[in-house]
Amino acid sequence: MTADVSLAPRDPGPEGTRWLDVEEQRAWRAWLYSAQLLLDRLDRELTHATGISHAYYEILVALSETEGRMMRMSELADRCLSSRSRLSHAVSRLEERGWVRRQVCPDDGRGQLAVLTDDGFAALEAAAPVHVESVRTHLFDQLSPEQVAAMRDLGETLLRHLGPR
Amino acid sequence: MTADVSLAPRDPGPEGTRWLDVEEQRAWRAWLYSAQLLLDRLDRELTHATGISHAYYEILVALSETEGRMMRMSELADRCLSSRSRLSHAVSRLEERGWVRRQVCPDDGRGQLAVLTDDGFAALEAAAPVHVESVRTHLFDQLSPEQVAAMRDLGETLLRHLGPR
C-alpha cells in the first residue's frame, strides 16, 4: 500500500536494504501525511486570513522577540530554519511591504541587521491570534494531554539528531 | 521564546484568543522544527543521491503500486496530497524525463491516465533503497518502539481530523 514497500516484494532477498515492515510503513505514512496536511493547512489558513505566509510569519516572530526587534541576517536564518539565500530574498520582499528594513551592522561591516518596523509589528499582532487559533483547532484540540506529551517527546528526540546545528 | 507566545504577554487580558501555554509552546515548537527538518533532510538526500525530489518520488511510487502502473490524474493528485494543477505540471516534467506518459482515459473522454514507463520504474527501483535508508537513519533508528507507536497514533489521530477528505 505504501511507497517504500511496494518495491520490497520485488527485491526480497538479503541485499542490504533495510526495508520497512508493515507496522513501520503505517507509522511512517501516518506521520508523513499528517505532517504534510497539517503544515499545509496552517499555512493556507494563515495566508488566506492575513496575507502572511507561515514562512514570513516566522521571520516576523523571530524579530519581534529580540531586543530592539532586530537581528543579524544569518542568526535570523538559523532561527527560521532557512537558508541564507532564502532569507535574503524573503527579507527583500518584506522590505517592499514596509514590514522590515535592513541596516548595516555596527559591529561587523559585512553584516546586516533586519529590523522589524512598526507596520511589521502591527501586521504580526493582527496575524498572531489567527494563527494560534489555527494551531489549536487542528492540533491541540485533536489531542489528549498524553498525546501532546508524546508529540513533544518525539519532536525533541528527533531534534537531538537533526539539529539545531 | 516562541512565536505564538511572544505576543501573549502584550495582549494578556481575556480577549478571546486561546494562547498557548509554555508546555504547549514547547510541544508545538518541537513538532514543527522536527517536522520541517526531517522533511527537508529526506528530500535533500533523495534529490542529491538520485535526482528525484520527494514529490516526484511519491508520484512514481503511487503509479508503481497500481495494476498496469497507471492512474487517473485526479486520483493520483489525491494520493500525493497534491493539487490538480501541481500534479499536471509535475507529470509534464516527468514526461520530459521519459518516466511517465499520458494516455487518454478510455472510460471518460475528459480524463487522462498517467502511465509509468519502464524507465520510470527503473528510476524508482534505483531510488527506493536510498530513500528507505534515509528514513531509517533519520527516523526509525532514532526512536524506541514505544515512540514509533506513539508516532503512528499521533499521525492517525491527526489524519482523522485533517483528511483524507
Add this chain to the structure above:
DNA sequence: AAACTGTAGTTGAAGGCTCATCTATTCCGC
C-alpha cells in the same frame, strides 16, 4: 437534441525556493 451545469485536466503568470556565483569585509599568520 439544445442548453445548462458540473467535472477533468491544462495553461500561463507571478511569486517563492535552490543553487551557484559574486562582492565586500573580517580574520589570521607572518
Add this chain to the structure above:
DNA sequence: GCGGAATAGATGAGCCTTCAACTACAGTTT
C-alpha cells in the same frame, strides 16, 4: 600592514507551486 582564507550577504537563473482562467467532455433537464 599584507596576502590569503574564511565569513556575511546579495543576486540571478531555473525550477516548482499557486492561483485564476480556460478548454473539453459528461451528465441532466427540458
